[in-house]
Amino acid sequence: DSGVTQTPKHLITATGQRVTLRCSPRSGDLSVYWYQQSLDQGLQFLIQYYNGEERAKGNILERFSAQQFPDLHSELNLSSLELGDSALYFCASSVASGGKLGSPLHFGNGTRLTVT
Amino acid sequence: AQSVAQPEDQVNVAEGNPLTVKCTYSVSGNPYLFWYVQYPNRGLQFLLKYITGDNLVKGSYGFEAEFNKSQTSFHLKKPSALVSDSALYFCAVSLMDSNYQLIWGAGTKLIIKP
Numbered sequence: 265d266s267g268v269t270q271t272p273k274h275l276i277t278a279t280g281q282r283v284t285l286r287c288s289p290r291s292g293d294l295s296v297y298w299y300q301q302s303l304d305q306g307l308q309f310l311i312q313y314y315n316g317e318e319r320a321k322g323n324i325l326e327r328f329s330a331q332q333f334p335d336l337h338s339e340l341n342l343s344s345l346e347l348g349d350s351a352l353y354f355c356a357s358s359v360a361s362g363g364k365l366g367s368p369l370h371f372g373n374g375t376r377l378t379v380t
Numbered sequence: 381a382q383s384v385a386q387p388e389d390q391v392n393v394a395e396g397n398p399l400t401v402k403c404t405y406s407v408s409g410n411p412y413l414f415w416y417v418q419y420p421n422r423g424l425q426f427l428l429k430y431i432t433g434d435n436l437v438k439g440s441y442g443f444e445a446e447f448n449k450s451q452t453s454f455h456l457k458k459p460s461a462l463v464s465d466s467a468l469y470f471c472a473v474s475l476m477d478s479n480y481q482l483i484w485g486a487g488t489k490l491i492i493k494p
Binding site: 266268306307309312319320354356360361366368369370371372373374 | 412414416421422423424425426429431470474479480481482484486487
């Protein structure tokens with residue numbers, strides 16, 4: 265068990281809708297990352313927060329947004345959903361930022377989003 | 381451009397044989413290097429890392445990795461493969477910028493046949 269909790273595990277919704285994915289980081293971790301993993305296995309970095317502040321942005325669409333709250337949990341909001349947004353969305357956390365100090369990332373088990 | 385390459389989409393190994401999953405990188409400075417494993421329907425799990433020191437690092441589940449600075453490689457190895465090692469393996473490299481941003485390889489599917 266990584267200590268990172270993601271909810272929901274599965275989400276099925278229609279095109280054009282909006283969903284919110286939630287992540288609770290491992291206790292003591294200040295950084296939260298969001299990744300998208302498509303069926304072809306690639307891991308796409310979306311966004312990173314560190315102690316409530318946005319630290320890095322990857323290939324995150326404008327239709328997607330995220331935030332990290334004072335209690336350090338994070339939410340990823342996906343709006344105007346398209347079929348191509350169907351994927352596995354992972355949250356990860358680490359005590360430091362990025363790979364600083366060699367601190368590893370701890371991943372949740374993901375939310376599988378299906379857009380129909 | 382800074383990048384990480386895992387040249388093999390899939391590696392097939394017979395159980396009991398040694399395995400190698402390759403990773404090369406093109407990153408300035410002296411980056412930190414990581415290997416992660418992903419089992420079906422699970423998140424990635426940290427296996428091992430290289431920061432500095434001995435070029436051979438040992439990690440979880442009997443895996444080890446060899447850092448080669450001149451070849452900018454960080455290949456994952458195991459002396460004797462198990463069927464349970466079958467999974468998706470990702471190499472990651474930490475940029476030595478202010479945020480230590482991670483760059484990920486595309487992943488290599490490892491299949492161990494009985």
